[in-house]
Amino acid sequence: MSGLFEIDADMAWHSLPWQGFEPSSEVLPRMAIQPVCAFVNRGNDVPLNREYEVVWKQIEVACQSFFSGENQPSNLHSSFRILPSFNRVPNLVPEILFGTSLPAASKALFEIADSVQKANVRKIVFVHANPILGPWLDTVARELRIYSDMRVFTIQLEFGSSEAGVVAEERTLDALLREVIAFPANPPF
Amino acid sequence: MTQENTRSQRFLVSMTPKMIREAARNSKALIILPTGAIEQHGPHLPVGVDSLLGTSFVSRLIAGLNEDEPVWFAPPIWIGKSNEHDGYPGTLSLSGDSFRAQVLSTAEQVKQMGFSRIALLNTHGGNQPVLQTTVLEIETSFGIKASILDSHPITDLDPREEQFGIHAGQYETSLMLAICPDMVEMDKADCYWMDDRFPKGSFAAENHFATFAWKIADFTPSGTLGDATLASASDGERWVTGVIDVLLKQIREKVSG
Numbered sequence: 001m002s003g004l005f006e007i008d009a010d011m012a013w014h015s016l017p018w019q020g021f022e023p024s025s026e027v028l029p030r031m032a033i034q035p036v037c038a039f040v041n042r043g044n045d046v047p048l049n050r051e052y053e054v055v056w057k058q059i060e061v062a063c064q065s066f067f068s069g070e071n072q073p074s075n076l077h078s079s080f081r082i083l084p085s086f087n088r089v090p091n092l093v094p095e096i097l098f099g100t101s102l103p104a105a106s107k108a109l110f111e112i113a114d115s116v117q118k119a120n121v122r123k124i125v126f127v128h129a130n131p132i133l134g135p136w137l138d139t140v141a142r143e144l145r146i147y148s149d150m151r152v153f154t155i156q157l158e159f160g161s162s163e164a165g166v167v168a169e170e171r172t173l174d175a176l177l178r179e180v181i182a183f184p185a186n187p188p189f
Numbered sequence: 190m191t192q193e194n195t196r197s198q199r200f201l202v203s204m205t206p207k208m209i210r211e212a213a214r215n216s217k218a219l220i221i222l223p224t225g226a227i228e229q230h231g232p233h234l235p236v237g238v239d240s241l242l243g244t245s246f247v248s249r250l251i252a253g254l255n256e257d258e259p260v261w262f263a264p265p266i267w268i269g270k271s272n273e274h275d276g277y278p279g280t281l282s283l284s285g286d287s288f289r290a291q292v293l294s295t296a297e298q299v300k301q302m303g304f305s306r307i308a309l310l311n312t313h314g315g316n317q318p319v320l321q322t323t324v325l326e327i328e329t330s331f332g333i334k335a336s337i338l339d340s341h342p343i344t345d346l347d348p349r350e351e352q353f354g355i356h357a358g359q360y361e362t363s364l365m366l367a368i369c370p371d372m373v374e375m376d377k378a379d380c381y382w383m384d385d386r387f388p389k390g391s392f393a394a395e396n397h398f399a400t401f402a403w404k405i406a407d408f409t410p411s412g413t414l415g416d417a418t419l420a421s422a423s424d425g426e427r428w429v430t431g432v433i434d435v436l437l438k439q440i441r442e443k444v445s446g
Contacts, residue, residue, distance in 0.1 A: 013281070014237025015372060018229035018412060021278035039202045039264060049202040083281070084227065084240070084267045088291045098202070098264050098298055104290035111283050112268060119278040 011063060013081040021119040029081040030181055031123035031151075032116045034109075035059060036137065037085045038130050041095045048097055052085060054129050058157050062173035079181060081121075083112065092132055106140050113144050113152070125153040125180050127173070153180050199251050200262050201302075213303030215259045219444045220299045220306065221338070222292065223247055223265035224320065226313035229277035229405075231357035231413035233377040234365055236279040238357070240267040243312040245368040246340065249433045250440070259444055263299060263307075266291050269316040276406045285319045292320065296327040296335065306334045308443060310436070314355065338439050342431025350415055353384050356405065358415015360428065367425030378417035381409035 013032065020027045037052040059082065066079075086109060090102035099105065116124050124144075126137050134156055141152040155176050198204060201220070204212070212218055225240035235241070247262060254260055271282040283291070296307050307327065309320055320337055327335035344351065350359050358380075365373050383394060386408045391399045408414060 012237070013279070014227050014240060015235045016279060017232055017235055017374070017377075018277045018279040019232055041206050043205075044207040045205050047203050047205055049200075052202070087264050088266075088294065091294075098295055100290050100294040104287060104294070108283055108287040108291065111287055112281055115281040119280070 011080060011082050013083050016081065021121070023120050027078050029078060029121050031080045031125060031177075032121050033059065033080055033082045033177070034112065034116075034124055034126050035082070035085045036089060036109075036126050036128040036130075036133060037087055038089045038099065038128075038133060039087060039097045040130070041097060051129050052087070055085070055127060055157060058129075058173050059127065062177060065172070065174040066177065080177065083116070086112065089130075089133055090136055092136070096132075102136065106136070106143075109140050110144065113150060114148065117148055117150055122185060123151040123153070123180060123183070125155060125177065127155045127157065129157040131156065151180075151183060151185070153183075199254075199260070200264075202264050204261075209302055212259065212261055216305060217444050217446075218259040218261065218304055218306065219308055219440065220261050220263050220304050221247075221250075221308050221310050221440070222263040222295055222299075223267075223310045224269055224288075224292070224313065224316050225265065225267045225311075226269035226271045226282075226315065227267065228269075228271035228274040228280040228282065228313070228315075229412040230361065231377075231417060232379065232411050233374045233413075233417055234357050234362060235369075235372045236281075237372075238361060238365060239269070239313040240265070241369055241372070242361075242364055243267070243310065245429070246310065246312065246432060246436065249429070250436055253433055253437050254440075258441070260440055261304075263295050266295070269313045270319055271313070271315055273315050273404050274412070275404055277412055288316065288319050289323050289326075292323045293326060293330070296333065297331055300331045300333050304333070306443060308335070308440070309337045310340065311337060312340065334443075336443070338436055340432050340436055342428055342435050344428055344431070349382070349384070350419075353382055354415020355383070356414040357412060358417055359419045359424075360415065362417040362420035363422070363425030364429055364432075365425065366420055366422035367429050370422060373420075375418075375420070378420065379411050379413050380416040380418055381411060381413050383408040383414050 035055050037055045039048040040051055089099045090105040091099040113124055137154045141154050144150055144152045223243045225243040227236050230238040268281045270285050270288045271280050274280040299307050324335040392401045
């Protein structure tokens with residue numbers, strides 16, 4: 001990590017010019033991935049960005065898997081784009097650092113999702129690795145679904161699993177992301 | 190210690206709580222909070238320009254700091270207040286209120302960690318009015334010194350470009366050619382001027398006694414303001430060097446005072 005901005009990410013949202021998000025664009029993404037990474041005090045000798053590193057490592061692994069071997073999406077560059085990490089999560093426990101209040105965090109995430117929808121991208125998936133944030137993200141996701149009619153998904157990664165490699169295959173991030181891409185654009189019923 | 194380790198340990202979030210406590214013991218320690226934006230930058234540049242520039246400035250600042258200078262970086266805010274780019278897809282924007290909340294809460298935690306000086310390194314003009322009021326709030330609410338670093342160097346730009354080439358024009362495009370040339374599509378570079386479309390009279394776009402609330406789309410269909418076709422990597426490299434020089438000068442004044 002050189003600067004907390006994922007500057008080299010091949011599929012980064014920030015690397016497209018604005019016309020790439022027009023409805024007629026050949027590279028218009030089908031979904032946005034929003035990494036949600038808390039900075040957490042996990043003890044005197046542990047860097048605060050451990051969780052951030054875990055989330056981005058898993059995203060990197062998922063991208064490698066996504067773009068290699070069989071079952072590649074038909075158009076790789078219109079499959080998804082990765083947003084910058086959302087780090088200003090609610091300060092729900094004292095160990096979370098550099099967060100904000102819960103209403104401020106929810107409002108900011110809403111506003112980013114609204115920007116995504118204005119960019120003609122109708123699916124957004126929140127990827128995180130913190131059980132404490134799960135209920136909050138579920139609440140935001142449901143409200144987004146109701147108020148914006150976006151398709152909203154949340155994925156909680158297992159903390160540490162990127163190093164241990166113990167995630168069952170059906171639960172790997174790339175498999176989950178493939179499901180999101182294939183999820184019907186309109187409600188199934 | 191490798192150079193990479195030295196660099197990463199300038200970031201508060203790459204440090205352990207123990208290291209942060211030790212850093213905060215120095216009463217002159219300065220925390221820099223980078224703020225940027227992800228918003229349209231014409232047909233020839235990616236939407237990440239402001240945050241890419243901020244990232245590059247931070248890297249170069251870290252390389253330019255002496256090891257014993259007590260300067261640390263808070264986690265950047267790379268999505269800013271960009272509602273003036275409404276209508277251009279790909280722009281990610283917070284409201285002024287949300288942006289303010291993120292800056293304020295960061296400053297509050299910096300204070301709780303024991304630091305007493307914070308400076309904002311902003312690379313998006315649309316953030317500036319919010320930051321100008323927020324630094325006052327930081328000082329009155331938390332009792333720490335807060336300021337905004339000026340990152341614009343002296344340039345040899347044409348006066349019209351200097352005044353009105355405010356977005357994706359010659360200056361920003363040149364900087365991008367210097368730091369991220371692979372992300373610049375010069376064959377799509379174009380030129381629009383806001384003064385061509387602004388009604389004659391007392392009202393100005395900004396920095397004036399009478400202003401009007403504009404959107405970028407009022408002035409340019411492509412999102413460019415200025416003449417991007419004149420951009421060059423060599424100018425960009427000179428100006429980036431100028432940016433780092435003016436920033437380092439201000440930072441050194443703040444940690445020595």
